[in-house]
Each structure stands twice: as structure tokens, then as C-alpha cells.
Amino acid sequence: MVNIPWTARLALRALKVNKMRSALTMLGIIIGVSAVIAMLAVGSGATRRITEQISSMGSNLLIILPGSTTSGGLRMGAGTQPTLTSGDARAIADEAPAVDAVAPVLSGAAQVVNGRQNWSTVVTGTTPAMLYVRGWTLSGGRPFTGADVKNATKVCLLGQTVVDNLFGDEDPVGKIVKIKNLPFTVIGVLGVKGQSVMGQDQDDTIYIPLTTAQRKLFGTAFPGMVRIIMVKGKSTGQLDEAQTQITDILRQRHHIGPRQDDDFTVRNLTQLMQTAEQSTRIMTLLLGAIASVSLLVGGIGIMNIMLVSITERTREIGIRMAIGAKTWDIRVQFLMEAFIMSLIGGGAGIALGIGGSVVLSKIAGWPTSVSSFSILLASCFSGAVGIFFGFYPAYKASLLNPIDALRYE
Amino acid sequence: MAFIEARDISKTYSLGDVEVSALMDVSLTIEKGEFVSIMGPSGSGKSTFMNILGCLDKPTGGKYLLDGTDVSGMDRDRLAEIRNRKIGFVFQGFNLLPRTSALENVELPMFYKGVAANERKERALKALEMVGLAGRQSHFPNQLSGGQQQRVAIARALVNDAPIILADEPTGNLDTRTSQEIMGLFVRLNADSAITIILVTHEPDIAAFSRRWVRFMDGRIIKDEEAAQRHG
Numbered sequence: 001m002v003n004i005p006w007t008a009r010l011a012l013r014a015l016k017v018n019k020m021r022s023a024l025t026m027l028g029i030i031i032g033v034s035a036v037i038a039m040l041a042v043g044s045g046a047t048r049r050i051t052e053q054i055s056s057m058g059s060n061l062l063i064i065l066p067g068s069t070t071s072g073g074l075r076m077g078a079g080t081q082p083t084l085t086s087g088d089a090r091a092i093a094d095e096a097p098a099v100d101a102v103a104p105v106l107s108g109a110a111q112v113v114n115g116r117q118n119w120s121t122v123v124t125g126t127t128p129a130m131l132y133v134r135g136w137t138l139s140g141g142r143p144f145t146g147a148d149v150k151n152a153t154k155v156c157l158l159g160q161t162v163v164d165n166l167f168g169d170e171d172p173v174g175k176i177v178k179i180k181n182l183p184f185t186v187i188g189v190l191g192v193k194g195q196s197v198m199g200q201d202q203d204d205t206i207y208i209p210l211t212t213a214q215r216k217l218f219g220t221a222f223p224g225m226v227r228i229i230m231v232k233g234k235s236t237g238q239l240d241e242a243q244t245q246i247t248d249i250l251r252q253r254h255h256i257g258p259r260q261d262d263d264f265t266v267r268n269l270t271q272l273m274q275t276a277e278q279s280t281r282i283m284t285l286l287l288g289a290i291a292s293v294s295l296l297v298g299g300i301g302i303m304n305i306m307l308v309s310i311t312e313r314t315r316e317i318g319i320r321m322a323i324g325a326k327t328w329d330i331r332v333q334f335l336m337e338a339f340i341m342s343l344i345g346g347g348a349g350i351a352l353g354i355g356g357s358v359v360l361s362k363i364a365g366w367p368t369s370v371s372s373f374s375i376l377l378a379s380c381f382s383g384a385v386g387i388f389f390g391f392y393p394a395y396k397a398s399l400l401n402p403i404d405a406l407r408y409e
Numbered sequence: 410m411a412f413i414e415a416r417d418i419s420k421t422y423s424l425g426d427v428e429v430s431a432l433m434d435v436s437l438t439i440e441k442g443e444f445v446s447i448m449g450p451s452g453s454g455k456s457t458f459m460n461i462l463g464c465l466d467k468p469t470g471g472k473y474l475l476d477g478t479d480v481s482g483m484d485r486d487r488l489a490e491i492r493n494r495k496i497g498f499v500f501q502g503f504n505l506l507p508r509t510s511a512l513e514n515v516e517l518p519m520f521y522k523g524v525a526a527n528e529r530k531e532r533a534l535k536a537l538e539m540v541g542l543a544g545r546q547s548h549f550p551n552q553l554s555g556g557q558q559q560r561v562a563i564a565r566a567l568v569n570d571a572p573i574i575l576a577d578e579p580t581g582n583l584d585t586r587t588s589q590e591i592m593g594l595f596v597r598l599n600a601d602s603a604i605t606i607i608l609v610t611h612e613p614d615i616a617a618f619s620r621r622w623v624r625f626m627d628g629r630i631i632k633d634e635e636a637a638q639r640h641g
Contacts, residue, residue, distance in 0.1 A: 003520055003523070006520060316506055320521075323498070323518045324492050324493020325489060327485060327486055327489075403460050
């Protein structure tokens with residue numbers, strides 16, 4: 001039986017004899033491990049930011065865009081032909097079982113004025129369901145109601161960026177702002193959402209009842225026209241189903257024949273975001289893989305030093321063999337040295353990696369997140385590197401001929 | 410049956426195409442408690458024979474029975490176990506582990522045997538006392554004189570209660586007075602504890618401490634004589 005605690009003490013003592021050499025060897029592992037941890041932290045920080053942005057979009061979101069026009073064989077992009085109406089939105093809400101909520105939108109840019117302050121922003125005409133569809137809450141005041149939409153009242157909800165620009169620190173609820181010179185009463189303030197995945201400021205917006213936008217602000221080519229319809233599916237699994245149901249309903253309502261193309265497009269935004277998330281994951285893996293190369297180099301450093309150390313200590317190995325050390329006694333002794341070096345290096349590397357990612361996020365402003373998974377991975381990996389690269393030198397030592405080893409000068 | 414029985418031991422090394430015979434059909438029996446000197450010029454095969462007796466090397470021909478067991482066909486680990494339990498080595502160059510205290514050097518064979526920690530220390534201290542080094546257990550080899558280092562090595566050879574001590578030129582690095590002291594220690598161990606001692610030397614006045622002389626020449630034993638009565 002090999003005496004493990006004793007061997008560990010023996011190994012620690014052997015490492016102390018050549019302090020500088022052991023420290024430099026560990027440095028390879030330290031750099032490798034900290035690089036792995038920091039790179040994974042950068043990667044998973046980016047992934048987390050994207051995940052947050054996805055959930056800020058609202059979950060299980062489908063967006064219906066009006067179709068493209070075809071003029072003389074030239075097909076224009078989606079949205080060039082206004083074809084969607086609030087009637088379509090109502091029909092989807094009523095008839096598609098996989099759909100949870102529907103919010104039609106008619107939006108446009110407009111100048112907004114409060115006293116001497118003015119600001120250009122996107123004014124979004126929509127229904128009360130919008131807040132639910134986008135998963136948006138109010139930070140003050142009240143939302144507008146179905147009655148507001150029915151009566152086309154001039155009330156509005158301000159995004160935080162608009163509040164900041166027009167009111168500063170003042171509470172805007174109950175105040176009057178002028179949108180395109182029409183007075184609107186501010187009834188609420190939208191909670192802060194931050195940037196969208198595309199980098200847009202989601203808080204730079206004003207919500208007003210859909211009918212007010214249609215009749216009083218923007219005007220429409222035909223009654224009830226909307227620019228887009230936002231749809232929240234009942235669940236992620238039902239999104240495909242919802243998409244089919246919406247397509248069927250709209251084709252029927254728009255009188256599209258079996259051989260004709262749709263005059264609208266249904267986009268699954270969640271899917272798009274998931275693709276973005278996946279590509280960040282791949283980036284994380286790639287960064288991690290590059291960092292592991294330095295860990296590998298650190299391992300080779302351990303092997304190199306162990307080989308040197310075994311040559312220097314040939315006589316010691318010979319003495320131990322003469323006295324009764326068996327093959328595995330010698331192997332475990334040197335494996336232990338390599339293992340302890342990589343373990344200490346791994347521990348220091350984890351500390352340095354965590355510190356490094358904090359510094360990265362402070363200085364470079366990158367979002368970083370050190371996961372316990374990456375710490376576990378790094379410690380297992382560095383231990384494995386020690387054993388893997390320690391094995392060959394230990395194996396070599398154990399095969400020495402005791403007589404030659406004893407005579408070695 | 411004899412305690413140590415070497416039958417027609419031969420050892421051939423191949424150096425490329427040339428075969429070199431270091432030992433040719435050497436037979437020797439040694440009884441328990443004997444004190445034997447193995448003598449001969451360098452290249453006579455005495456070291457090769459000692460390595461085989463010490464289970465550090467295997468013969469290419471013949472049979473080696475140690476305490477009734479045939480060890481000539483054993484693998485590395487079995488041989489390591491035999492060395493650990495039955496043979497204590499004392500070398501010319503002392504061969505202590507550097508930066509390791511006298512106590513730990515003496516404890517070493519017991520680690521490989523798997524002796525419990527408290528028993529290890531107790532036995533090591535006793536062995537150091539036996540060789541006259543009581544109180545020196547925490548000294549490192551470089552803090553000890555040559556004679557003291559050799560005493561630590563003898564304590565290490567004794568500590569596992571090995572019945573045989575193989576001493577390869579144990580006084581080669583020591584001055585005359587210290588050599589006499591070390592040889593006196595061997596004589597005492599041989600007399601008091603009936604430990605079989607096999608000594609390799611080329612100095613006649615060192616060999617004079619033993620009671621049997623085996624002389625090697627060109628891979629063979631050419632002389633094997635016993636003293637009727639000498640030191641006791």
C-alpha cells in the first residue's frame with residue numbers, strides 16, 4: 001500500500017527544495033487556468049447579456065409584418081405594402097388557440113414638446129395588451145384602457161428616456177405634452193428596459209392608444225390600418241402552431257388564393273435571439289479552447305521539469321529502490337509532485353482568473369460572469385494535466401535499474 | 410538447508426556483439442550468523458555477485474535460494490519486498506537522502522513496509538541508539554561526520570529487523586580510526602544479534618574483522634577460508 005499523506009508531504013518538501021523552479025513551473029499552470037476562467041467569464045457574460053435582452057423583448061414573441069409589393073416583376077421588401085388592420089389583430093386574438101395575446105401597432109416618428117423642452121421620438125399607437133405582450137411594467141401612473149382605445153383619447157405613456165429629456169427629475173404623470181402640436185395627458189411612465197439586442201434604446205418611446213394614432217396623429221391609407229402586429233404565443237412549444245394558425249387566418253381574411261404568395265410575413269423573434277445566443281456560446285467555447293492551449297503548454301512545462309528533476313535525483317531513486325520502494329511507490333511519489341504543482345497552480349490560477357475578470361469588466365466594461373462550472377472545469381482540468389504530464393516522468397523513474405541508479409553521479 | 414545458497418550462478422552482459430561473463434558458475438553457501446568478507450580486485454566479479462546476493466540484480470544462470478526461497482525468477486516488486494524485509498544495505502558513499510533528518514532516513518524502510526507512524530519513530534530511535542547516535546535524530550546528513558553518516562546508514566539497515574546486512578566497502582570513505590569503530594559495530598551486531606554480515610572489501614585489515622574470507626578472481630571464487638577464532 002502506498003502511503004498517500006506521507007507521499008504528499010514528501011512531494012511538498014521536494015518542491016520546496018527548488019522553490020524558484022517550482023514557482024516558475026506553476027506559473028505556466030497559473031496562466032493557463034486564469035486564462036480559461038477569464039475567457040469563459042467574458043463569454044458567459046456576453047451570453048447572459050443577450051439572454052437578458054431577449055427576455056426584455058418579451059417572451060414567445062411573433063411579429064407580423066405587412067407583405068411586399070410586386071410591381072412589374074420587381075419584388076419590394078417586407079412592409080412596403082400596408083395590408084394589416086386592427087381587424088386582423090382582433091381575428092387572430094379570437095380565432096388562433098395557440099395565441100395568448102395580440103397587440104397591433106401603428107407607429108411613427110414625432111416631435112414631442114413640454115414647455116421649452118422638445119424631443120424627437122417614436123410614438124407607438126397600440127392596445128392595452130401591448131404591455132403584457134412585451135412583458136413591460138409601469139414605473140408610475142396607470143396604463144391606458146380599452147375605453148381609451150375605443151374613444152381615441154389623447155393620453156400617453158412615456159418611456160424613461162423621453163421623461164429624462166422633457167421633464168428631468170420632475171414627475172410627468174398628470175402633465176400635458178404636445179405631440180405634433182396635439183396636447184396629450186401623461187398618465188404613466190414605462191419601466192426601464194435598456195438596450196435591445198440591436199442596440200436600440202427601448203426606453204426612447206411613447207405609447208398612445210391605437211385609435212388616437214390612426215385618427216389623430218398619423219392618418220391611415222385605409223381605415224384601421226396598422227404597421228405591425230405583435231403576438232405572444234401561449235408557450236415556446238406552441239410558437240410554430242401559432243405561426244400556422246396566424247397564416248391560415250390572415251390568408252383567409254386577405255382572400256389569398258392557394259397558389260398566391262402571402263401578403264404578410266410572420267417572424268419568430270425568439271428564434272432570432274436564440275441564434276444570437278448560440279453564436280455567443282460558440283464564441284465562448286472558442287475562447288475557452290484557445291485558453292486551454294496555454295494550459296496545455298503549462299502541462300508540458302511540468303513534464304519538462306519533472307524529467308529534469310528525475311535525472312537529478314536518480315541516486316535518490318536508487319536508494320529508495322534498494323531500501324524497498326516498489327514500482328508504484330516511485331511512480332506515486334513523482335506523480336504527487338506533478339499533481340501538487342498543478343493543483344497549487346490551479347488554485348492560484350482560479351484566484352487570478354476571477355480577479356482578472358473583475359478587472360476586465362471594470363476597465364474594459366465587458367460584462368463578465370465567473371460560473372462555478374468554469375471553476376470546477378479549471379480545477380479538474382489542471383489536476384488532470386498534472387497527472388497526465390506527470391505520468392511519463394514518473395513511469396520513467398520507476399523503470400530505472402536500481403544498480404545503475406545507485407551508481408549515478 | 411543453508412540460509413544463503415547460490416548454485417552455479419553466472420552473469421553475462423552483452424555489449425553489442427560481444428558477450429562478457431562477469432560471473433562463471435559461482436556456488437557459495439552462507440549460514441545464518443556468519444560474518445563473511447568478499448575480496449578480490451576490481452573486475453573480479455565480486456560487486457556483480459554482491460548485487461545478485463542483494464536482490465538488486467538477477468543472475469542469467471543458476472539458482473539463488475534465500476532463506477529457502479528461490480528468488481532468481483522473481484519480478485521487480487517481489488525483489489523490492491525481499492530487499493525491504495531481509496536485506497540491509499550499507500554503502501561506501503553512505504547513500505543517505507539529503508535534506509532529510511537522520512530519524513527520517515532511518516524510518517524510510519519502514520514506510521515502504523507500511524509500519525504505523527508511532528511504531529516507526531520508536532523503532533528508528535532505538536536503532537539510532539544501537540549505533541550510538543542517540544540524540545542526533547534531527548541532524549541532517551550534511552551536519553554529521555562521515556562515521557556518523559555511516560552509523561545512520563547502519564541503523565537504516567537494521568531497522569526492519571533484516572537478518573542480513575550487505576556492506577559494500579563500508580569504510581572506503583572513512584579514516585582508519587573511524588573505520589575501526591564502524592567495523593567494531595559490525596562485529597558487535599554480528600555477535601549480539603546473530604545478524605549475517607557480508608562485507609565487500611579489498612583492504613586486508615578490514616577483512617580481518619570477519620571470520621571467513623571468499624576471494625574472487627576473473628568471475629570465479631578462487632579461495633574460501635575460515636578463521637578458527639579471531640575477534641569475538
